[in-house]
Amino acid sequence: MIRPKKIALAIAFSPTAPAMLRAARGLAARFGATLLLVHIGERTAEAESRMETLLADGFGSVTPEVVWRPAGGDPASRILDVVQAEGVDLLVAGALKKENLIQYYLGTVARRIMRKADCSVLFLNQPTGEELEFNHIVVNAEDSPYVREAIRLACQIGEFNPQSWVHIVKELKMYGLTMAVSDQCTAEEYEKIRQRLVQEEIHRVEQMLEKVRHPGLRINIKVVTGKSGFELSQFAQRKEADLLVLGAPGRRFRLFDRVFPHDQEYIFADMPCHLLVVHPKVHTKTTTSHG
Numbered sequence: 001m002i003r004p005k006k007i008a009l010a011i012a013f014s015p016t017a018p019a020m021l022r023a024a025r026g027l028a029a030r031f032g033a034t035l036l037l038v039h040i041g042e043r044t045a046e047a048e049s050r051m052e053t054l055l056a057d058g059f060g061s062v063t064p065e066v067v068w069r070p071a072g073g074d075p076a077s078r079i080l081d082v083v084q085a086e087g088v089d090l091l092v093a094g095a096l097k098k099e100n101l102i103q104y105y106l107g108t109v110a111r112r113i114m115r116k117a118d119c120s121v122l123f124l125n126q127p128t129g130e131e132l133e134f135n136h137i138v139v140n141a142e143d144s145p146y147v148r149e150a151i152r153l154a155c156q157i158g159e160f161n162p163q164s165w166v167h168i169v170k171e172l173k174m175y176g177l178t179m180a181v182s183d184q185c186t187a188e189e190y191e192k193i194r195q196r197l198v199q200e201e202i203h204r205v206e207q208m209l210e211k212v213r214h215p216g217l218r219i220n221i222k223v224v225t226g227k228s229g230f231e232l233s234q235f236a237q238r239k240e241a242d243l244l245v246l247g248a249p250g251r252r253f254r255l256f257d258r259v260f261p262h263d264q265e266y267i268f269a270d271m272p273c274h275l276l277v278v279h280p281k282v283h284t285k286t287t288t289s290h291g
Contacts, residue, residue: 003031003032003033003156004031004033004089004090004120005031005033005034005089006033006034006036006086006087006088006089006090007024007027007028007031007033007034007035007036007088007089007090007091007092008035008036008037008038008082008083008086008088008090008091008092009021009024009035009036009037009038009064009091009092009093010038010040010079010091010092010093010094010113011037011038011039011054012039012040012041013041013047013050013054014094016094016127017054018054018057018129019127019128019129020092020094020124020127021037021054021055021057022057022127022129022130022131023092023124023127023129023131023132024037024092025062025064026131026132027090027092027122027132028062028064029062030160033089033090034062034065035062035063035064035065036064036065036066036067036082036086036088037051037064037065037066037067038067038069038079038082038083039051039066039067039068039069040069040070040071040075040078040079041068041069041070041071042070042071043068043070047068051066067082067086069081069082074112075109076109076110076112076113076116077112077116079091079093079109079113080113080116080117080118083117083118083119084118084119088119089119089120090119090120090121090122091113091117091119091120091121091122092121092122092124093109093110093113093121093122093123093124094110094123094124094125094127095108095110095123095124095125095268095271095275110123110268111268114268114277117248117277117279118279119279120153120248120276120277120278120279120280121276121277121279122274122275122276122277123268123271123274123275123276123277124274125271125273125274125275132242132274133161133242134157134158134160134161134164134242134243135161135163135164135165135242136164136165136167136239136240136241136242136243137154137157137158137164137165137166137167137241137242137243137244137245138167138169138232138235138236138239138241138243138244138245138273139151139154139166139167139168139169139244139245139246140169140232140244140245140246140247141168141169141170141205141208142169142170142171144246144247144248144278145247146247146248146278146279146280147208147247148208148211148212149247149278149280150245150246150247150278151166151168151208151209151212151245152212152213153245153276153278153280154166154168154243154245154276155212155213155214155217156213157243157276158214158217159214159215159216159217162216163218164217164218165217165218165219165220165239166214166217166218166219166220167220167221167222167235167239167241168205168209168219168220168221168222169222169223169224169231169232169235170201170202170204170205170221170222170223170224171201171223171224171225171231172194172197172198172201172223172224172225198223201223202221202223205221206221222235229267232244232267233267233270233272236272236273237272241272241273242273242274243273243274243275243276244267244271244272244273244274244275244276245276245278246267246275246276246277246278247277247278247279248277248278248279
């Protein structure tokens with residue numbers, strides 16, 4: 001995905017609304033993008049007054065446009081209908097820091113947005129009201145058709161801060177290591193084979209980086225073993241990451257996938273930091289009424 005030209009913020013009248021608004025405004029200013037505010041709720045005089053109060057904070061060069069949609073039905077679908085109609089490149093939404101078991105199986109608005117969105121989505125788990133700073137960006141280089149786009153967008157974001165680190169995490173598939181060794185393999189031979197496979201994974205990432213602009217960025221390639229979703233989350237916590245970047249998951253999950261979650265599902269259940277899910281779909285813009 002190229003730098004987003006249109007950013008939408010799913011906004012509600014919640015305690016985190018001012019912080020979410022300032023974060024979205026900062027992103028729009030950085031990318032030179034237009035900003036759209038999507039509110040699901042009745043457009044009453046009271047609601048308009050509350051929205052005006054939120055917008056009174058000032059937006060500098062960014063003038064947001066508000067889209068109102070009445071409540072009812074699935075709020076995630078209503079938000080995504082606007083996003084699709086408006087040709088949004090990046091949707092900003094709030095997310096819970098940690099979900100309980102019931103929320104996981106019933107699903108939340110944010111989780112449904114992650115599964116159904118046909119654009120990239122930035123989930124903010126603890127907006128502070130300060131402009132977003134991304135000093136340590138972790139990218140998952142696994143299990144998505146959008147791996148290269150995820151790395152590219154992470155590097156674009158990293159360019160805003162010359163001191164940024166972009167950590168690209170690649171999994172060493174244990175079944176590949178198992179297939180490469182024999183029962184008679186010594187510990188020394190095993191380690192040599194493991195090191196060779198690690199270098200092969202690093203080389204794959206380096207090949208992807210050759211096609212991505214990243215001047216001056218500090219790049220760290222990390223190869224992990226074990227359950228990749230768990231390892232990725234742990235690595236992000238160790239690095240005190242500001243942003244975790246993933247390629248978008250598949251459209252639908254089978255029953256098997258609900259019992260044995262994908263990396264994205266695991267991470268979303270316990271987000272270590274802000275989460276960017278990259279889905280660089282090309283949109284066809286249509287004209288809609290914002291009444």
